Amino acid sequence: MSNLYLIRHGQASFGTSNYDALSDGGRHQARVLGDFFLRAGIRFDACWSGTLERQQQTLGEVRNRFLEAGFGMPIPTKTAALDEYDYETVLRSLVPIIEKEDPAFTGDVGRMMSDRRAFQKVFGRVMTRWASGSDRMDDLPAWSSFAAGVTAGIRDIIARSDHGSQVAVFTSGGPIAAAVGSVMGLAAEKTVALSWQLVNASITRLKFGGGRISLDTFNEYGHLEVPSGNRMVTYR
Structure with missing residues (x-):
C-alpha cells in the first residue's frame, strides 16, 4: 500500500492585509512539521501543493528542513485542485x-x-x-462542485503515484475535509464540519492501492504539542 499525506498549511496571517501569507507562528509550525518527518524517517517520493501562498510557503519550510538535514525532497507539482474554496x-x-x-x-x-x-x-x-445547497445563485459556486474537483484531483495524484510510494500533499482545510468526506461517504454538512477540527500543519493520511482508498489517520498534530502547553496548536 502507498501513503498519501494530506498536510494542512501552517497558520496564516489572520486579520492582516495579506491573509494568504504564513504568520511567524505558521512558519515555525511548518519547520516543526519538517523535523517530525525527518525524525520519523518519512521520505517522500512525490510532492504536490495547491497554488496558494500559504500552502507553498508551508511546503518550502518543510523542504528547507529536509535540505538542511542532507536529504532531498521531490520538486513539487502545483494544481489548483488543492486550493481552498473561495x-x-x-x-x-x-x-x-x-x-x-x-x-x-x-x-x-x-x-x-x-x-x-x-x-x-x-x-x-x-x-x-x-x-x-439550499441557496442557488449564479455567482455562488456549489460546495458539491468544489468537493468533486478535489476528489478528482486526489484521484489524479494517486493515479500518477507508484506502488508503495509516499506522497506529500500540501493543501488546506477544505480540500482535506472534502477528500476525507469522499472516502468516508459523508454528507456534505458533516464533511464541511470536519474542516473546523483541522489544526494548522496537521497531517491526515490516506492509504491507497489496488484501486482502493482508505482513511488511515485524521488531523494528527502531536508533533505540535509541547510540555508547556499547546501554544503551537492553532486553527486559523
Whole structure:
C-alpha cells in the first residue's frame, strides 16, 4: 500500500492585509512539521501543493528542513485542485441572507475580523448553509462542485503515484475535509464540519492501492504539542 499525506498549511496571517501569507507562528509550525518527518524517517517520493501562498510557503519550510538535514525532497507539482474554496465569495453571498433571517447574527458579523470566536461562529454557520445547497445563485459556486474537483484531483495524484510510494500533499482545510468526506461517504454538512477540527500543519493520511482508498489517520498534530502547553496548536 502507498501513503498519501494530506498536510494542512501552517497558520496564516489572520486579520492582516495579506491573509494568504504564513504568520511567524505558521512558519515555525511548518519547520516543526519538517523535523517530525525527518525524525520519523518519512521520505517522500512525490510532492504536490495547491497554488496558494500559504500552502507553498508551508511546503518550502518543510523542504528547507529536509535540505538542511542532507536529504532531498521531490520538486513539487502545483494544481489548483488543492486550493481552498473561495470563502470570501461564500460569505459575501450568504451573510446578508442569514442576517435578514436572523438580525442577531449581525453582531457576530461585525466582530468577526477582530474576534476569532465570532469569526468561527459566523464561518461555521455560513459554510454549513453553503454545504446544504439550499441557496442557488449564479455567482455562488456549489460546495458539491468544489468537493468533486478535489476528489478528482486526489484521484489524479494517486493515479500518477507508484506502488508503495509516499506522497506529500500540501493543501488546506477544505480540500482535506472534502477528500476525507469522499472516502468516508459523508454528507456534505458533516464533511464541511470536519474542516473546523483541522489544526494548522496537521497531517491526515490516506492509504491507497489496488484501486482502493482508505482513511488511515485524521488531523494528527502531536508533533505540535509541547510540555508547556499547546501554544503551537492553532486553527486559523
